[in-house]
Amino acid sequence: MTGTKEGASSGADTTVRTLSELEERAAARRDRPAYGHDALIACDRLVRIFTTDGVEVQALQGLDLLVTEGELMALVGASGSGKSTLMNILAGLDVPTAGQAKVAGRDLLSMDAKARLDYRREVVGFVWQQTARNLLPYLTAAQNVSLPLQLRGRRRGGAKGKPPRADELLTLLGVAHCRDRRPHQISGGEQQRVAIAVALANNPSVLLADEPTGELDSTTAEQIFAAFRTANEELGTTIVIVTHDQTVANEVRRTVAIRDGRTSTEVLRRTHLDEQTGEESVISREYAMLDRAGRLQLPAEYTEALGMERRVLLELEQDHIQVWPDGA
Numbered sequence: 001m002t003g004t005k006e007g008a009s010s011g012a013d014t015t016v017r018t019l020s021e022l023e024e025r026a027a028a029r030r031d032r033p034a035y036g037h038d039a040l041i042a043c044d045r046l047v048r049i050f051t052t053d054g055v056e057v058q059a060l061q062g063l064d065l066l067v068t069e070g071e072l073m074a075l076v077g078a079s080g081s082g083k084s085t086l087m088n089i090l091a092g093l094d095v096p097t098a099g100q101a102k103v104a105g106r107d108l109l110s111m112d113a114k115a116r117l118d119y120r121r122e123v124v125g126f127v128w129q130q131t132a133r134n135l136l137p138y139l140t141a142a143q144n145v146s147l148p149l150q151l152r153g154r155r156r157g158g159a160k161g162k163p164p165r166a167d168e169l170l171t172l173l174g175v176a177h178c179r180d181r182r183p184h185q186i187s188g189g190e191q192q193r194v195a196i197a198v199a200l201a202n203n204p205s206v207l208l209a210d211e212p213t214g215e216l217d218s219t220t221a222e223q224i225f226a227a228f229r230t231a232n233e234e235l236g237t238t239i240v241i242v243t244h245d246q247t248v249a250n251e252v253r254r255t256v257a258i259r260d261g262r263t264s265t266e267v268l269r270r271t272h273l274d275e276q277t278g279e280e281s282v283i284s285r286e287y288a289m290l291d292r293a294g295r296l297q298l299p300a301e302y303t304e305a306l307g308m309e310r311r312v313l314l315e316l317e318q319d320h321i322q323v324w325p326d327g328a
């Protein structure tokens with residue numbers, strides 16, 4: 001640390017010189033597209049407060065999240081951080097206390113009961129951790145997959161000359177051999193793959209999965225994840241998976257971490273091809289989330305390593321911001 005940090009912005013010239021420049025900036029801000037306008041899922045300062053016996057719990061505390069159409073992404077976070085609360089809201093099963101949440105153009109705060117039912121039947125599909133919660137025990141796998149189609153008043157068959165959609169989906173997910181068996185006659189991993197077929201039956205825009213591999217061993221978990229990947233790649237379904245499973249989190253391009261009811265960090269992975277050796281490797285980088293109010297959560301291990309508490313000193317440079325311990 002040097003002794004030269006007097007001002008908050010030594011490096012970059014941030015002075016606005018003329019009135020016309022100010023006007024230009026204001027106009028550019030006005031013309032900027034709305035937050036999340038091109039995202040399939042857009043959560044903006046989402047708040048969910050639960051009140052039990054007069055005690056308030058802020059499960060979501062101004063959470064921002066954008067998910068683009070066609071993404072396959074993971075949500076991670078400590079127990080109690082708010083993951084399931086967010087999933088229940090996105091599934092249309094719970095309503096936020098404040099903020100905004102839009103999925104495929106539907107406003108999750110203003111939907112009436114009928115719109116909410118349509119939303120759950122047409123826009124989202126979900127797969128839960130408990131295998132038993134996903135399937136009706138007295139129906140076969142094929143009947144379980146056909147049920148959402150019937151509830152929506154669609155015929156069960158595919159187009160003329162094509163197999164029924166239930167068979168198509170069971171084949172796609174590698175569980176065609178389970179079609180005439182009931183859940184108790186197939187393994188837990190097969191049940192989850194059938195559950196994914198059920199969730200996909202109505203061709204939803206978004207598939208939500210809350211700890212779908214939580215009750216399974218690692219080999220089976222890999223098969224389940226492969227089924228999600230197939231759904232994403234073959235059907236183009238946008239998929240959000242809540243997981244504690246680090247191997248699942250490592251498999252996706254984007255993993256968002258939730259801390260204390262807010263998105264805190266994000267890991268992005270991309271494949272790098274070494275032109276000389278022809279070898280492929282995955283490069284991952286961790287980013288901190290900057291919310292629209294400019295709030296940033298610094299990782300605890302960084303702040304603790306430098307003894308940062310309560311306040312820090314900022315310096316704006318040409319292409320980055322420096323964060324220093326408070327040396328005052």
Ligand SMILES: Nc1ncnc2c1ncn2[C@@H]1O[C@H](COP(=O)(O)OP(=O)(O)OP(=O)(O)O)[C@@H](O)[C@H]1O
Pocket residue numbers: 050051052057058059077078079080081082083084085086
């Ligand atoms: N229905 C509810 N009533 C009261 N408090 C709730 C309710 N649902 C969740 N909470 C509280 O909200 C906070 C977030 O819970 P949530 O279940 O979303 O966390 P989570 O990240 O999914 O945890 P886990 O990984 O253990 O499932 C917790 O403090 C929890 O106790």
